[in-house]
Amino acid sequence: MRTVVVVGAGTAGLSAAAELRRQGWDGRLVVIGEEPEHPYRRPPLSKEYLLAAAAPTVHFPLPDDLGAEWRLGTAAVGLDAPGRAVLTGDGDRIAYDGLVIATGAPARRLRPELAHERVHTLRTLADAAGLRAALAEGRRVLVVGAGFLGGELASAITAAGGSVTLVDRSPLPLLAAAGPAVGRWAAGLHRAHGVDYRPRTEVVGIADADGAAAVRLSDGTTVAADLVVAATGASPDTHWLRGSGLAADDGVLLDHSGLAAPGVAAAGDVARAPQPLLGGEAVRVEHHSSAVAQGVRAARALLGLPAGPAPVPSFQSHLHGRRIHSVGFTGRRFAFTAVETGARDEPGLLGEYRHRGRLVGAVATAPRHLRSLTRYRQILEASS
Known part of the structure; x- marks a missing residue:
């Protein structure tokens, strides 16, 4: 490949770009971002960024050897998949040999x-x-x-x-x-x-x-x-892919190799990938850690390298001084069993999620449960 274009200058896009360089690929790298910002961390935006006396820095430090051409403040408006070119809002046509779609999921608005x-x-x-x-x-x-x-x-x-x-x-x-x-x-x-x-x-x-x-x-x-x-959720940014021939219903559909089409990968909130823990069902995962891991897999898929085991999702959230941690897949669609429901000195919850009888996730709401969550991660990684 002589040129790789990454559409989306967020966590997943940066992860893919960095992995390409880590693997020794030295071709032309173009990163297109609709926002005028270099990649930054989104999790702090709903917490410390809002309320700190001075707004903290959230931008990622960029690797010295990234060597990317940044097209920031530029939206992708179309994809010519047969001609292998991304069309931008400023009228450019950027040819590629490899493409990473990492356009994320914009916030839903009220009616x-x-x-x-x-x-x-x-x-x-x-x-x-x-x-x-x-x-x-x-x-x-x-x-x-x-x-x-x-x-x-x-x-x-x-x-x-x-x-x-x-x-x-x-x-x-x-x-x-x-x-x-x-x-x-x-x-x-x-x-x-x-x-x-x-x-x-x-x-x-x-x-x-x-x-x-x-x-x-x-x-x-x-x-x-x-x-x-x-704060009503987000929808994957796939409108610019209409007419491209890619399967992009509720996210860009990937195969087990991590590709959506020859020379086209996707990562982050916009990607819908098969999940071994769910019997191969393709789902989107909107978590920071998943965006990082999927970016790595997207780069490796373009380079024809083994992607390795599918990453096990995880998240953490902060509520009123307490933290919720999870590994794997959670939610009301899965059967839940509470393993521990609390203690007087530190109330909390530790629970398991199963899909068709198979363990697929776990959640913890107290610090004392984190060691258990580490064990659950090991079990899930071994079974994925």
């Missing part, structure tokens, strides 16, 4: 009729900077969505002295991602720390009222908020 100047999303560094400025001016916050992002936002804002109303259409927080047992634990934690948590509730209208937003909810109440944050 168009709920658009309002006080409504924010949080996905990019620019989003975080805007939200940080808004938080400095108003402390009454309504967060829509009680998943990982919404929960971390509610936790951080409450810890800083803000007033948070957390609404979600689901009956429990983190339900889809971690299941009902963890959801009940998280709901109790939110309420114990003063969050006005409202399950089975949606936003039905937003209007101006006395210098704030009057947010009408499906439970019949109206909440005054200085700002509203939509």
Whole structure:
């Protein structure tokens, strides 16, 4: 290969680019990024970046030997797969021999009729900077969505002295991602720390009222908020691939070698890869550690190198001074068994998830369980 183009200048894209160089590939490397930023870490954006006295640095240090041509602030708008070229919004046609698709998953927005100047999303560094400025001016916050992002936002804002109303259409927080047992634990934690948590509730209208937003909810109440944050998930950025011939329904579909087509790989939130732990089912995994591992696999796939075992997903999240750790696959679609439910001096939860009787994941909400989680990781890695 003479030229590799990486579309997406985030964690997965940087990981793929760095692995190409680590393997000794010395061709032309072009990295296209829609944001005007060099790669940066997203996890801090919902925590310390928002509330620290001075915004911390989140950009990754770039390897000295990366030797990439950076096309930042440039969006990919099309892919000519037969002609092996990426089309950009500024009219360029960038030819490639190998392509890594790492365009991530932009934040979902509220319905168009709920658009309002006080409504924010949080996905990019620019989003975080805007939200940080808004938080400095108003402390009454309504967060829509009680998943990982919404929960971390509610936790951080409450810890800083803000007033948070957390609404979600689901009956429990983190339900889809971690299941009902963890959801009940998280709901109790939110309420114990003063969050006005409202399950089975949606936003039905937003209007101006006395210098704030009057947010009408499906439970019949109206909440005054200085700002509203939509934390309702993300959708894979595949619109620019329409007409390319790639299978890109709910992410770019990869085969077991890590390729979507000859010379085309994908990594990160946009990739849908077969998972041995789930019997080969292709799923997307939206976690930082997975983006790093998938970037490595994408580079190796392009170079024709063995990818090695599929990485076992993992995540950690912060809620009101507590951490949730998991390995493998978790969520309400899997059968859950609580192994340990807590102790007086350190309440918490340790649980297992199974798919068709097979262990596929585990979760821990107390530090004393982390050693057990390490053992679960070893078991899952051995069986994947």
